[in-house]
Amino acid sequence: MVLLMQKLCMVRDIGIHGNLFGGTMISWIDEAAASYAAQICHTPNMVTVKIEEVVFQKAVKAGEQIKIYAEVKKVGNTSIALSVEARRYNVYSTEESVVCSTHIVFVRIDESGEAVPIPQIVKDRYTNE
Ligand SMILES: CC(C)(COP(=O)(O)OP(=O)(O)OC[C@H]1O[C@@H](n2cnc3c(N)ncnc32)[C@H](O)[C@@H]1OP(=O)(O)O)[C@@H](O)C(=O)NCCC(=O)NCCS
Numbered sequence: 548m549v550l551l552m553q554k555l556c557m558v559r560d561i562g563i564h565g566n567l568f569g570g571t572m573i574s575w576i577d578e579a580a581a582s583y584a585a586q587i588c589h590t591p592n593m594v595t596v597k598i599e600e601v602v603f604q605k606a607v608k609a610g611e612q613i614k615i616y617a618e619v620k621k622v623g624n625t626s627i628a629l630s631v632e633a634r635r636y637n638v639y640s641t642e643e644s645v646v647c648s649t650h651i652v653f654v655r656i657d658e659s660g661e662a663v664p665i666p667q668i669v670k671d672r673y674t675n676e
Contacts, residue, residue, distance in 0.1 A: 548616035548632060552579035556611045567607035572633060572647050573598065579615040580629050584653040587619065587673075588627060588665050592656050596626065599650040605635065607646050612636040614643065622673040625662040626654045 554575055562568035577595055584593045607613060614634050621628040629651050634643040657663045 548618045550614055551583050551617055552615040554613045556607050556609050556613060558609045561609050569603055573601060576615060576631050576633060576649060580617050580631050580651045581653060583617050584627050584629060588655055588669055590655060593653040594656055595651060596654045597652040601647065601649040603647050605644065605646040607635060612638060619673050620650065622665060622670045624664055626652050627665060628652045
């Protein structure tokens with residue numbers, strides 16, 4: 548998996564149970580993955596069409612460091628599917644543990660918002676891996 552983003556969980560990110568608010572984590576994941584999908588597909592015109600089941604395995608507390616990783620699972624005609632993991636990073640031991648994971652699908656769109664094909668060179672690159 549490729550490292551996409553690093554976040555420090557701030558007090559402002561905490562919800563009413565003392566843990567990182569789930570919607571904030573989803574926002575981080577969506578932003579990081581959208582940026583990665585745009586880089587892979589060589590276009591800024593990518594929209595999120597689906598965020599699959601999001602599993603919050605472990606609570607995240609204020610002051611903890613989070614690293615967001617992704618890998619390409621599939622490149623379709625107009626869509627790209629990514630597997631994403633958010634991992635807590637222990638600055639003392641450098642150990643990482645998954646705190647949240649999901650799959651996200653992005654679609655390439657034209658100026659009218661219609662789905663358009665992802666370049667063949669991108670499909671070839673990820674089909675042959
Ligand atoms: C993304 C969007 C353009 C797709 O339109 P559409 O009419 O469904 O287009 P299509 O049916 O041609 O599907 C396009 C691709 O999306 C995929 N797709 C559509 N719905 C999907 C779903 N629920 N799950 C997974 N993939 C899906 C299709 O499989 C297809 O992939 P492929 O070409 O690689 O086979 C449209 O749904 C949209 O504008 N959604 C809103 C996006 C948005 O605002 N996101 C939030 C902000 S970024």
